[in-house]
Amino acid sequence: MSYAIEFNHLTKRFGNHTVLDDLNFNIHEGKITTILGFSGAGKSTVLKHILGIYHPTEGQVKVLGQDMEKMNEGQIREFRTNFGMVFQYAALFDSMTNFENVAFPMKEFTNYTKDEIEEKAIGLMTQVGLDEFAFHKLPSEISGGMRKRVGLARALALQPKVMLYDEPTTGLDPITTHMVDDLITSTHNHNAHLPMTSVIISHDIAATLRISDYVAFLEKGKTVVHAPVEEFRKSDHPVIKKFIELST
Amino acid sequence: MIKLLKSSIEWLGSWVMSITPALGRFTLYAISNFQWFFRPPIRKHLFFEQMVFMGNKSLFIVFLTSSFSGAVFAYQIYLGFTAFSVDSFVGPIVAIAVVKELAPVFTGLVVAGRCGAAMAAQIGSMKVTEQIDALEVMGVNSIQYLGVPRVFATVVTMPMLTGVFMLVANAGSWLVGVKLLGIDEAIYFAKLGDFMNLNMLVEGLIKAAVFGYLISIIGTYQGFAVKGGAEGVGRGTNMAVVWGMIIVLIMDFFLTAILAQILG
Numbered sequence: 408m409s410y411a412i413e414f415n416h417l418t419k420r421f422g423n424h425t426v427l428d429d430l431n432f433n434i435h436e437g438k439i440t441t442i443l444g445f446s447g448a449g450k451s452t453v454l455k456h457i458l459g460i461y462h463p464t465e466g467q468v469k470v471l472g473q474d475m476e477k478m479n480e481g482q483i484r485e486f487r488t489n490f491g492m493v494f495q496y497a498a499l500f501d502s503m504t505n506f507e508n509v510a511f512p513m514k515e516f517t518n519y520t521k522d523e524i525e526e527k528a529i530g531l532m533t534q535v536g537l538d539e540f541a542f543h544k545l546p547s548e549i550s551g552g553m554r555k556r557v558g559l560a561r562a563l564a565l566q567p568k569v570m571l572y573d574e575p576t577t578g579l580d581p582i583t584t585h586m587v588d589d590l591i592t593s594t595h596n597h598n599a600h601l602p603m604t605s606v607i608i609s610h611d612i613a614a615t616l617r618i619s620d621y622v623a624f625l626e627k628g629k630t631v632v633h634a635p636v637e638e639f640r641k642s643d644h645p646v647i648k649k650f651i652e653l654s655t
Numbered sequence: 656m657i658k659l660l661k662s663s664i665e666w667l668g669s670w671v672m673s674i675t676p677a678l679g680r681f682t683l684y685a686i687s688n689f690q691w692f693f694r695p696p697i698r699k700h701l702f703f704e705q706m707v708f709m710g711n712k713s714l715f716i717v718f719l720t721s722s723f724s725g726a727v728f729a730y731q732i733y734l735g736f737t738a739f740s741v742d743s744f745v746g747p748i749v750a751i752a753v754v755k756e757l758a759p760v761f762t763g764l765v766v767a768g769r770c771g772a773a774m775a776a777q778i779g780s781m782k783v784t785e786q787i788d789a790l791e792v793m794g795v796n797s798i799q800y801l802g803v804p805r806v807f808a809t810v811v812t813m814p815m816l817t818g819v820f821m822l823v824a825n826a827g828s829w830l831v832g833v834k835l836l837g838i839d840e841a842i843y844f845a846k847l848g849d850f851m852n853l854n855m856l857v858e859g860l861i862k863a864a865v866f867g868y869l870i871s872i873i874g875t876y877q878g879f880a881v882k883g884g885a886e887g888v889g890r891g892t893n894m895a896v897v898w899g900m901i902i903v904l905i906m907d908f909f910l911t912a913i914l915a916q917i918l919g
Contacts, residue, residue: 458792492792494788498789500786
């Protein structure tokens, strides 16, 4: 089994405050892994290390076999085209229509013609189930669930090898939460040929158990458990038991 | 006395300590903005979009400000000069003041209030809604995409708006001086020709470009520096306007002194 992301004794400190403490686990290529934990456990810090926004105080992060610490700024920017990121609140460009949002990465990073970009953008928006009437509307004119779909379509535009989801279901109603979960799974399966590795940052236990292949549970910057989802479900670690109990 | 001196030094020290990191971050941002200007890709459409945006935002107010400034300035000069029977100097006095000082400074204040604020608000709200993070994650440099076009567009557009100010203010002066107060039109223009020269115009336009750079670099920096939510955006917008206006007024003095040495 090969790994898409490797955390080797990753430690991150901000001043005297240790956010990540000797984090040591690997994310399997082609699988859906959820990084779970209480607020302040260091989940978002892990995400920023994957993206190369934060630099380790100690240890190493390897993504797709590459250590971003050894890259210059230009190489990191280019390398980031391997990532697709879906933000908690979609983070769509509010001055652009939904279509323009999805077309944006292709305009910036590919040599596609205008017609090719249009065709691919419409294909992506259809793939994520966006209604046609929403294509040329502004993000502010559509619902939160629709915006998630646009965000996902935009993230998929460059056929990323690693998809990152930052709290994708936080603040959504149960029906939209299920819709987003299904969308993550179908997107993952649809791009299995790449292969696509999906990493979800979440504290939604129900969604995690429903869609993940692996779960990494963080507490106070340390990995409590990193295991296949079935193993995680049966874990008798007191913190995880408490987390599951409180969440359900 | 020693106590007062000690507390003054303490206050000065803590003020310097508090302002230094912010000044450092601002300097680094200005350097980064300059460097990204020269790196590909050059997104021409963003420059033009920003120029159109600035024109739309500012042209009407510049027109309004300039017409009445020229008119009222001409009227005041006339009231003073007519007592000494030198009212024929109204034209050149107004023209020199407008071209060298009023046009770049007033246009700068208008642009700081309208566009500097808009830049900080736009970029700041993008920051708090993670749109800037989205750009960065895609591999697009946010300073190059958002900061550089705004700064370049302001540097180019400010002299244009200042040119409009000069023209309209002098038209206002002519209207009041010649048509309302009865100054002889031929003398009015003859005196203008006697006292005006090209260097005055160059001075005004150079000032405008420098003010444009300062207003936009402050406005965009305040946007990128926004922290927190809506309150942070409001604070950033406010800082962009206040510092933009202050810097225009302060730099006007230094630029006048420098350009007087260079242009005579």
